[in-house]
Amino acid sequence: MKAFKVKRLYDGNLGAYFDNCVVVINGEHVEEILSLNEFETYKIYNNVDLLDYSQYYMMPGLIDCHVHLMIPGNNTLGEYIANEWSDGEINIMAYRNAMEALRNGVTSMRDCGSINYAAINVRKAIANQNIIGPDILSCGAPLTCTGGHCHYMGGEADGPWEIRKKIRQQQKAGADFVKLMGTYGGTIGITKTLTFSDEELMAAVDEAHLRELKIAVHSCTFEMTDKLSKIGVDTIEHAVMCPSDCSKNILDEETANRMASKNIYATYTICCVKGEISRLEKLINSNLATESDKKAYESNVNYDNLINESFIFQMERNVPYVIGTDAGWRAADFKSSFYDNIYVMEKDGAKSIDLIHASTLRGAKALGIDSKTGSIEKSKYADILLLKKDPADSLAEAIKKPDVVIKKGNFVVEKALNLTLNY
């Protein structure tokens, strides 16, 4: 057993912290959380190695509720990967991305769409080959209409029965939840419409819940976000509140209040167009931008403002938000995306103490994995970060470069005591 003496523990519950305590880990799990005095007695009867992190803050590992492991996040299009890469290359990319996120503190993640079951393959390899990696939840392919958003991922289905069958096929292949594209999105060349009729949408929600799967629905319009708040899905992805012409947000109190009262979690993927904005900005500043680049710049800046406004409006009405980075998509990489999202959310007025909870236990609840992870409590997985800076002052600053990352009791990163890692 290993014992960690820490300056302060944030256990993942909203606002909860404990000063000068010792967290004991036994194998993969948290064994005890003790005061310094209690530990003095405990160590007489138990064989434990005490590690002195008394200058460090401890919190649970981060949970990213929206990633795409099949895409590198360096502006390569998913369409290109789907056409040009072999399944083997995609699986290796997916594992590399998962590890990059883990080294930066993300100990659990939910893949919201990959092709040929790449995320499920990585999840299985980590479990079956007993290799270190984050916990991964995967939808397999996201459901979309023929020619709809992310159609190249293999989830096309039309009509209630095709949708039900597609959900059953994904579950058979190992999917942990259902992801459905409710509206258009960033896929090249698709029309700006809703993806499914109400009949199809209701069939998907019904089928997912019949099969005890959670359903996450992508929404880039107010119309869909409002509809989903009435139907009652498990998570709304992006949760934007503008019409499809992106003119301005429809900041409807009832929609946000409904999301809050029904406990519908929202992920805002708040940095998903920031990379594109900075790429276009560089072109404009060096006089290399075409007219269409300039137009694209303006529409991306506008969309970025709309996402931030939607987030602030919903947060202020107590919508339970969690963190979803869209890592993989466009320029959202697996190294800094979590930090980038928290940085922007803090600037938007989110409190660090709430962001700690949203990044950990609330995220775990949204994904239905809170009995195993998301907080540092007895018998949960030892998914842990140790940080030099106090995350309650600024979570972004604290997690920018985590000093120690522990996944199921194994050190993945250890820059505090310079321990030798055995993997």
Ligand SMILES: [Zn+2]
């Ligand atoms: Zn996405």
